Amino acid sequence: METAYFNGKLLPKDEIKLSPDDRGFLFADGIYEVVRWYEGFFYDMSSHVTRLKRSLRELRINWSEADSFAAFAGNLIKMNNLENQPAMVYLQVTRGAARRSHSFPSPEVPPTVYAYAWGFMPDRNSMETGIKVMLKEDIRWSRCDIKSVALLPNTLSFQEACENGLKECIFIRNGLITEGSHSNIFFVIDNTLFTHPESNHILSGITRKNILRIAQESGIKIREEALQENRIRLIQEAFITNTSAELTPVTELGGNTIGEGVPGPVTKSIRTKFDNEIKALKG
Numbered sequence: 109m110e111t112a113y114f115n116g117k118l119l120p121k122d123e124i125k126l127s128p129d130d131r132g133f134l135f136a137d138g139i140y141e142v143v144r145w146y147e148g149f150f151y152d153m154s155s156h157v158t159r160l161k162r163s164l165r166e167l168r169i170n171w172s173e174a175d176s177f178a179a180f181a182g183n184l185i186k187m188n189n190l191e192n193q194p195a196m197v198y199l200q201v202t203r204g205a206a207r208r209s210h211s212f213p214s215p216e217v218p219p220t221v222y223a224y225a226w227g228f229m230p231d232r233n234s235m236e237t238g239i240k241v242m243l244k245e246d247i248r249w250s251r252c253d254i255k256s257v258a259l260l261p262n263t264l265s266f267q268e269a270c271e272n273g274l275k276e277c278i279f280i281r282n283g284l285i286t287e288g289s290h291s292n293i294f295f296v297i298d299n300t301l302f303t304h305p306e307s308n309h310i311l312s313g314i315t316r317k318n319i320l321r322i323a324q325e326s327g328i329k330i331r332e333e334a335l336q337e338n339r340i341r342l343i344q345e346a347f348i349t350n351t352s353a354e355l356t357p358v359t360e361l362g363g364n365t366i367g368e369g370v371p372g373p374v375t376k377s378i379r380t381k382f383d384n385e386i387k388a389l390k391g
C-alpha cells in the first residue's frame with residue numbers, strides 16, 4: 109500500500125479525500141515542487157525549500173510548515189521502501205477548499221498539502237546519446253518564475269512533442285529561446301555556455317543553478333543571455349536540465365541538427381562533473 113502525505117499526516121494514499129471545492133481543482137490555485145532522491149539523500153533540498161517558499165509568497169498562500177518538507181519527504185521515502193533506489197517526491201500546496209469565488213477565501217482557509225513518492229528509472233539512454241526536441245511559440249503566462257500547478261500550456265506542448273516522437277518542447281517568446289515545457293535549456297557557442305537569464309519568462313531551475321555553478325568552477329565562460337531563434341545555426345552543443353533528466357544532451361532542435369548530432373565535449377565534461385558530485389555526495 110502506497111503511503112502519501114496529506115495535511116500533516118502520513119496516510120495510505122487510498123484514504124486521502126480532497127474537497128471538490130479545493131482551489132487547486134477549481135482554479136489551479138497552487139504551487140508544487142519535485143525533489144530527487146539519490147539512494148541516501150535529496151539533491152539540494154535546501155534550494156527546493158527556498159524556491160517553495162518563494163512560490164508560496166508570490167501566490168500569497170500561507171503555509172507555515174514549508175521547513176518540514178525535508179523531514180516528511182524522507183519519511184515518504186522510508187515508508188514506501190524507496191531508500192535504496194532512485195526516487196522522486198512531489199509536493200503540492202493549494203490555497204485550500206472554499207466556495208468558488210475569484211477572490212481569496214475570507215475568512216482564510218487552511219492550505220491543502222499533498223505529497224507522494226515514487227521510484228523511477230533515469231533515462232540513461234537519452235543522457236548518453238541525447239534527445240531531439242521541438243520548438244514552439246511560448247504560449248504560457250508572464251509568471252513562469254512561479255512553480256505553479258497551472259501547467260496546461262506545458263502539458264499541451266509536451267504532448268505535441270511526444271506525438272511527434274520528440275523528447276521535449278522548447279519555447280520561443282518574442283524571438284528568444286526561453287526554456288522547455290519542464291526543463292531549462294543551455295547552448296554552447298565557441299566554448300561559451302549560454303542560458304536564458306533568471307526572469308519572469310523562465311522557472312529558475314535548481315539543476316540550472318547547480319550546472320551553472322559546476323560550469324563556473326570548471327572555468328567555462330558563461331553568458332546568462334537569451335539566444336535569438338535566428339542564431340540556432342550557430343549552436344555547437346545544447347542540453348536540457350531538470351531534476352529527473354539532470355543534464356541531457358540535445359542533438360536536434362526544431363529540426364536542426366546540433367553540432368555533429370552527438371553530445372559535444374563541453375556537455376560531456378559538465379555531465380561527468382555532475383555525476384562525480386553525486387558520487388561524492390553518496391560517499
Ligand code: PDD
Pocket residue numbers: 142287288289290291292310311312313314315316349350351352
Ligand atoms: N519541472 N522549467 C520548467 C518549466 C520546469 O517545469 C522545470 C522542472 C524546470 C527545471 O527545474 P528543476 O531543475 O528545479 O527541476 C525548468 C519538474 C521536473 C516537473 O514539472 O516535473
